[in-house]
Amino acid sequence: MLRALLARWNQGHRTAGYPGEPPSLPDRFRGRPVLDASRCPDGCRVCADACPTGAVKTDPLRLDLGSCLFCVECQEACPEGAIGFTSDHRLAERAREDLVTSGDGRKRMAALEARTLRLFRRSLKLRQVSAGGCNGCEADVNVLGTVVFDLARFGIQFVASPRHADGLLITGPVTAHMKAALAATWEAVPPPRIVIAVGACAISGGPYAGHEEVNDGVGSMLSVDLYVPGCPPHPYTILDGLLGLLDRL
């Protein structure tokens, strides 16, 4: 017992000051991209050809954060330096089309509609469904429950039953084999209820888009209230999305 208390003392206070303080991110972290279409030579599409998921489009240059793996193949392919990645972790959006960026920054994300916001702002219980996720997104969702992020201090918790949940947080490209289970889980959540798609797979199919074994994300099955891009998204990117949705930033 004394040893446990001593260890507790030694390990110290570890909860991050976010959102009051900026998050600590590694300098090589790849977040929101910056694009400079004025550097693109006519007809050049080396960036689009290099992209493994078709996230980069040219004429004009734009990038779909919902498909992007943040792998920098496009950046390395571009001889003109027209594409770069900043360490801005704020990537989440409410609408699918808002994930397509031409690199001109991000508008402030809208929170939930007034009625649902009133219900969920101080208490949001989520059921997580992994539908083909690789355990990357799952792991960085799970980490929000550790003392570092301490998700519960915002009133957000993951619950064991969809009956206790206010919404689903979905990861993975939605495999054909998980469609029925996902639909049944959704049916079990009492309305009003929300859907959060976390990671490139859940938004677009990610590296598995187009495979006959997957559904290219959750969008064709359920109406999505929050998209969190990344492969996987950094925990702070997920937290930023959740807090933005609840108007807590």
Place this chain on the structure above:
Amino acid sequence: MIELANAAAVPLVRIPELPFEAFREAVLAAPGQNRRVSALFAAPSGERLALYVVLADDEDSVLWCARTTLDGDSFPSMTPECPEVHLFEREIAEQWGVRPVGHPWFKPVRFQRSRRPGHDAWGRTDDEPITVGVTDFFRVEGDEIHEVAVGPVHAGVIEPGHFRFQCHGEHVFHLEISLGYQHRGAERKLIGGPHKRSIHQMETLAGDTTIGHATAYCQVLEALGSGRATPRGHAWRGVALELERLANHTGDLGALAGDVAFLPTAAFCGRLRGDFLNMTALLCGSRFGRGLVRPGGAAFDADGDRIAELRRRLDAAEKDVTEAARLLWDTASVMARFEETGRVSRETAASLGLVGPAARACGLRRDVRKTHPAGIFQVVHIPLSTCESGDVFARAYVRWLEMERSIDYVRAQLGELPRGDARRVCPPPRPGHFAVSLVEGWRGEVCHVALTGDDGRFAAYKVVDPSFHNWTGLAMALRDQQISDFPLCNKSFNLSYCGHDL
């Protein structure tokens, strides 16, 4: 059979073509010759199917490979005499519509359709729907027997799978694990590759084993292309592999503590796992090492300041994780729950072909870093850690022993990184070649095997995640246990669903 070293390639024609009986005899004789089955798979050979086997000899550090061509749509099952091939045979049957006659547990693996239209091992027609999880589950009958079915959607933030327990009160007679929910068609898509997406799919086969699978894949490409990674690239891969092991083992110790309601270690390790992930992110920007391992070496390098920062963080994490782990071993209420729970005997582990910490916890000396070293591990050796008792405690304690050695290894590597570039250009794969690559991921042996066609593209690609071997080990661990100990036993294995389902 032909002798191969890990991460080597040979022309396909040099893989000996055995008559089926001789091939079968070689597989059946393997356990008696200190060889275990790393991979057994089928690939089309003209109009017919060929079976390929890779046997690992852990004492002589040799891989034995052979093939045979099948006649017709069935072959006599090898499982009754060599249980470790049980899931390989089911996989071959499901993927290619050939039936291993006499297989004692003949059920689908991932509920996928045969890749050869008109050939189905269960006699289903091509338009008959295949529903995941619908199979003939083993059932125990009796007045007081009850069945507990769990999943595919579980209570935590975790991947999907289906578990069926046959119970008498709390007592579990049998656990059957039925997977396939995560199947994304990864292996099928590799045929005709490498594609520009392939490396990204390798990094997400099991996203918590990004470094393990990406390294196995890059070793395959380097062997097929007769290219080599740079020494510095090899060293970074080794550092990243051990950081991946440290992060996941730390997380597992914390999760095990959480499952016996010992919150101090659960809370400390939850944070410390992230500290190890953040060290990988310091190197390459991604907590999971995405983008780090690439053919020819490593895509990121570090200078003196960054290396000093890595060492500083390693020292701090070592101090805290040592304290967190010691609390487990020093707390009687934790040890009372860990010891004698979920025991797997050495004999069972050997006959099922378990790998990784689950095998080493039963006293089996299996660790690719030591027994089939490739890359940096040919130069720098990591001692092999084992435990004897085969229970939850052993699986936890082996992890801790490995962590201590991984920390020493990373610290030493950071102090003596080879000079030069981290990466060089890797030539494209040679046509008509066969390559095997093993990596000791944190869960155990990651095995990749590739065959190239006349065009130098993948004609077949086999991935064996360590979980493929080990799920049955979890089922065995639950026998004669209390069902309330399932979470603890499950956590002590912590296997991958997507790595199994691909």
